[in-house]
Amino acid sequence: MSEIYLNDIAHGRSGDKGDTSNICVFARKPEYYKIIEREVTPEKLHEFFGDMVKGEITRYDLPSLGGFNFVMKHALGGGATMSLRLDSLGKSMGSAIMRLKIHVDEGEL
C-alpha cells in the first residue's frame, strides 16, 4: 500500500453559491473512479478541511461522468460577499482538495 495525493489521479473545479462551495472531482482514468469512491468520503473531508469548512459535506456520485460532486456548506468564511479570505469565491478549493492524501494498493495505479 502506498500514499499518494488525490491530485495524482484526479482533476476538478470548484465554484461558489453564497457560503456553499462545490468541488467536482473526476478520475483521470476510468479505473481510478473506484479509488476515489473508497478514499474520498465526507468524513475524511471533514477531518481534512477542519475549520475551513464549518457545515455539512455531501458527496454526490456520478458514475456516468466518472466523477463526484462535493457540496460543502459554510465553507467560504461567509461567502463571496462577506468573506475576509483572499480567495473569497473559493476558486482554490478545487486545488486544496487535491492535497488530500489517499491510500492505494499495489496494482491499483
Place this chain on the structure above:
Amino acid sequence: MKKIAIGGGQGFWGDSPDAAIHMIRKGDIQYMGCDYLAELTLSIMAKQQLKDPAKGYAPDFVTRILQEAGKEAWQKKIKICTNAGGMNIQGCVDAIKKFAAGQDMKGYKIGYVTGDDIKEKIPQLLKDGWTFPNFDYDGDFAQILDKIYNCNAYIGHEGVEELIGRGADVVVTGRAADSALFLAPLAYEFGWADDDWDNLAKGIMAGHLLECGGQGAGGNYMYDWRNVPRMDELGFPIAEFTEDTFEITKAPDCGGIICEQSCKEQFLYEVLDPANYVTPDVNVDISRATITQVGDNRVRIENIHGKKKPDTLKLCVGYHKGWKTVSMLSFAWPDAYEKAKYCADIIMKKMKRRGMHADDVHISFIGLNSLHLGVADMSEEVLKNLNECVMRIAVFSEDKSECMKIIPEISPMQLNGPPGASFFGGRAHVQEVMALWPTSIPRDAVDVRTHLIEI
C-alpha cells in the same frame, strides 16, 4: 435537418470581448448569449446607480461588443441575448439605441424584459405574510429591510423567447437566470413547450456549459492546462442542437479546447445536487448524463432529464452588511514567514491596546497559506526556504470607525517592526461589505413584461 448553434459570448462583467467578436466574425452561429451577472453584481450595479442614475448596467456589452461587431452580427442575422441590463435595463436599451442609430442600422429591433426587480413589492409581500426565509442562516428579514440595495427575482426564458419570436435582434434582461438566455432561442427554434421538461433541461445545460465563457473551452482547466492550445486567443464554447443531438464545439481558428474533461469540469461547476439542479425553467437532472468526444473539439452531451419547474423563484437580495479593511506588508528571506507572523502579532497587540472592536479578523500569509488556509503545507522545510511572504490582515466590523483604526498602524511597521517590511498594494482603505440574503418568492409575485422597439 435543422441545426441551431448558439455561442457563449461573456462569462461575467469584465470578461474579454475577444472571443465574442471572433465568434461573430468566424463562427457559424445563429445566436449568442452574453452573461454579465454573478451573485453580487446586481448589488454593485445598484450602488453605482444610486450615485449616478445613468449607471447600473453593464456598458461593456455596448462599448466592447456591439460597437465592435454588433452591426456585423445584425447583418449575419446573429441574434444576441444578454442580461447586461442589470439594474438599469432602460439605460442599457438607450445605449443600444444610440449605438444602432450611430451605425445607421435602420430596422434593428431591440427587445427587453422587465419585472425581475421587485424591491418596491417587498412591503406588500410582507403584508401578505411572505417571510423571506434565509436558506443559509437564521435571521429576520425585517432587520435588513432598510439596508437592501437590490431585490431581484431570477426569471426564466419565456420573455426572451417571446421577443425572439417577435423578431428582436437583441434581447436585454435584468436578472434572468444565466442559462435562460441560452434556453430561450433553442426553445423558440425547436418549439419546445413550457412543460417539455427533458428538452428544456437540455437547453439549460447548454446554457450552463456556455454561461462562463472561456471556462467551458479550456480556461481554468485543471486536467491539462499546460496543453490548451493558444490560450492567448482562447475561443469560447458554442452549443449546436438538432432535434436529436446536443453537442459542444467552438469557432474555427481560435485557441482553447473542447474535450470530455474540459466539459466535465464546467458541467458540474456551481451545481449542488446533480439530480435536482433547480432553475426557474425546469428542475434539471444530470445525475446520469454522459459526455462523449465525437470529433475534433466536439463533444456530445446525452442523458439529460428534466422535472417540473419549482413554484417559487429564487430571489437575489443584496444588502449592506458592514465594512472591512485589508492591510498587507511583505517580507523576504531569511525567515520571511517568521517576520511576517511576528509583524501581524505586533499589529494585533497594538489594536487590542487601541480598543479595536472587530466582529471578525482573518490573518493569512500570501505565498504560504492565504489560499489553501488550513490545508496548506506549513512544514519546517517549506517555511525555511520561503523566498518571500506577504502578511495579510483583514478586519470586518459593522462600525466603519472600527475598521479605520488599523490603517495608520501598517506603514510604521516598515521602520518599527521586523526587518525588511515593505508596503504591498498601497495604503489600506475601508471597503463596504455587502451580503446576500438567499431566499425565494412565489412565482405570481413577479410581473414579467416584454417590450420591443425598432430603430
